[in-house]
Amino acid sequence: MTDQEPRPERRTEPMADEVSGDGQDGTETTGIAPRYRVLLVVAWTLVALLLGYGVVNIVITASQLFTG
Amino acid sequence: MLGITALRRDHAVAPTGYSRWLIPPAALAVHLSIGQVYATSVYRTSLVEHFDASQTAIGVIFSIAIVMLGLSAAIGGTWVENNGPRRAMFASACFWAGGFLVGALGIATSQLWLVYLGYGFLGGIGLGLGYISPVSTLIKWFPDRPGLATGLAIMGFGGGALVATPLSGQLMALYDPQYVAGQSGSVASGGALVGLFATLGVVYFVLMMVGVAVVRVPPAGWRPAGFDPAKLRAAPMITTANVSANNAIRTPQFWLLWVVLFTNVTAGIGILEQASPMIQDFFREGGVSAVAPAAAGGFVGLLSIFNMAGRFVWSSTSDVIGRKPIYMLYLGLGMVLYVLLALFGHVSVALFVLFACVILSFYGGGFATIPAYLRDMFGTYQVGAIHGRLLTAWSAAGIAGPTIVNTFLDAEGEPGTLTYDAYTLPLLTMVGILAVGFVANLLVRPVAARFHEPEPAASGAGAGKEAE
Numbered sequence: 001m002t003d004q005e006p007r008p009e010r011r012t013e014p015m016a017d018e019v020s021g022d023g024q025d026g027t028e029t030t031g032i033a034p035r036y037r038v039l040l041v042v043a044w045t046l047v048a049l050l051l052g053y054g055v056v057n058i059v060i061t062a063s064q065l066f067t068g
Numbered sequence: 069m070l071g072i073t074a075l076r077r078d079h080a081v082a083p084t085g086y087s088r089w090l091i092p093p094a095a096l097a098v099h100l101s102i103g104q105v106y107a108t109s110v111y112r113t114s115l116v117e118h119f120d121a122s123q124t125a126i127g128v129i130f131s132i133a134i135v136m137l138g139l140s141a142a143i144g145g146t147w148v149e150n151n152g153p154r155r156a157m158f159a160s161a162c163f164w165a166g167g168f169l170v171g172a173l174g175i176a177t178s179q180l181w182l183v184y185l186g187y188g189f190l191g192g193i194g195l196g197l198g199y200i201s202p203v204s205t206l207i208k209w210f211p212d213r214p215g216l217a218t219g220l221a222i223m224g225f226g227g228g229a230l231v232a233t234p235l236s237g238q239l240m241a242l243y244d245p246q247y248v249a250g251q252s253g254s255v256a257s258g259g260a261l262v263g264l265f266a267t268l269g270v271v272y273f274v275l276m277m278v279g280v281a282v283v284r285v286p287p288a289g290w291r292p293a294g295f296d297p298a299k300l301r302a303a304p305m306i307t308t309a310n311v312s313a314n315n316a317i318r319t320p321q322f323w324l325l326w327v328v329l330f331t332n333v334t335a336g337i338g339i340l341e342q343a344s345p346m347i348q349d350f351f352r353e354g355g356v357s358a359v360a361p362a363a364a365g366g367f368v369g370l371l372s373i374f375n376m377a378g379r380f381v382w383s384s385t386s387d388v389i390g391r392k393p394i395y396m397l398y399l400g401l402g403m404v405l406y407v408l409l410a411l412f413g414h415v416s417v418a419l420f421v422l423f424a425c426v427i428l429s430f431y432g433g434g435f436a437t438i439p440a441y442l443r444d445m446f447g448t449y450q451v452g453a454i455h456g457r458l459l460t461a462w463s464a465a466g467i468a469g470p471t472i473v474n475t476f477l478d479a480e481g482e483p484g485t486l487t488y489d490a491y492t493l494p495l496l497t498m499v500g501i502l503a504v505g506f507v508a509n510l511l512v513r514p515v516a517a518r519f520h521e522p523e524p525a526a527s528g529a530g531a532g533k534e535a536e
Binding site: 031032033035036037039040043044046047050051053054055057058059061062063064065066 | 084085086087089090093094096100227229230231233234235278282359360362363364365366367369370372373417418421
């Protein structure tokens, strides 16, 4: 057993079973398990809060540029 | 022991019901943490006072960190690729948080060399490993939108300073009631700096471990629904073959892209490093600037926002218009904007801010789009390792950009007495540097087939290494 990255193959045609049947459709939310759906909301909310905190603070400081 | 096993690549394969949209926040947890490196100016003066050292001696801490970022990304890239994102993110978290804690010890004992060793050396290794750790995984999860995916993650590196700047000020004010965040001349005590470094070390370790827990690699052969690899084959500048990291550095494409990144970063860093004094100098008349130091600080913050936004917006746009055209925009329109800034930037503050902000958005876009460009050229096989090696261009630009600008400005006069015309030559020099990058980008062609991983060997080797 090794955890080495498997070497890739160049494909001549798409593999029939490449789209997993377990609902791992990255563009839709229909196949996402409930616990991962919750995790998605929590993770993106955390990101939005962190960035929002930073942007609001910077905008307050930057407003001095035009208000003197 | 169980924890170490969980870090292995084969234990990090996504289970049923997992969503690939969890990968960007996992990557952001790391990049928002290590992006703190751009917020060191908040406590720089306090460090100068505490160690009774020169600005240069304290600046060396940041320089060591950036050099180690480039070196560790270049040397550790293959290790990151082979061991997967979880182990790489974990290692990055240990180095980054450990760097803060050793740095805190250095401040507490007034040993500057310990800060060099901690934040500079150890933290720098954490920076390099952390920066490249999610890139390969993102590209594999988003073969249809690699620019968007890497743009989202690398946006975090720009956003890290946005979060760390106010947070650091507020933490120092918490640990030292005499300190007033943002007030010119206010200096935090040594104890407050120790508290700041220790707190940031712990907070960033926890945040990065969230990323470690969430990140997963896609199952072998996975692809998103509706994604047709045949469409990739139809695009002439996107390969479906794979090139190893060792072979990639033997190709002209790697070095052309190295030049593209180097020139884009050199030009951008020239402005970023000088942003605060530059806007004051541009609007100085009779020895007095119309832009106050506090407002100049706001301008620096505004540049950070555009630097961050450019990473996401332009990198996502590259998925639609292509990697080569977007770099023609960064470098070509960048040249025009540098000329406009040099000739008309002094006309009004709004115009100056507009030109500078768009330039900085291109600077950020250049960073965020390069992994997708590498994927297009070299395939997904060892794109993380190749990206790591390309980041040496960043380290080189980090030295070249400020050196070029400072050499010109030193010849013009003393800081605080310069006016806008002192910047004409350095800015026009940046136009020439961008022109070199523009030509390099034009010369990029698909990689020759002799550098591709041989198909039969790849299949055979792959069969032997299918551990997942």
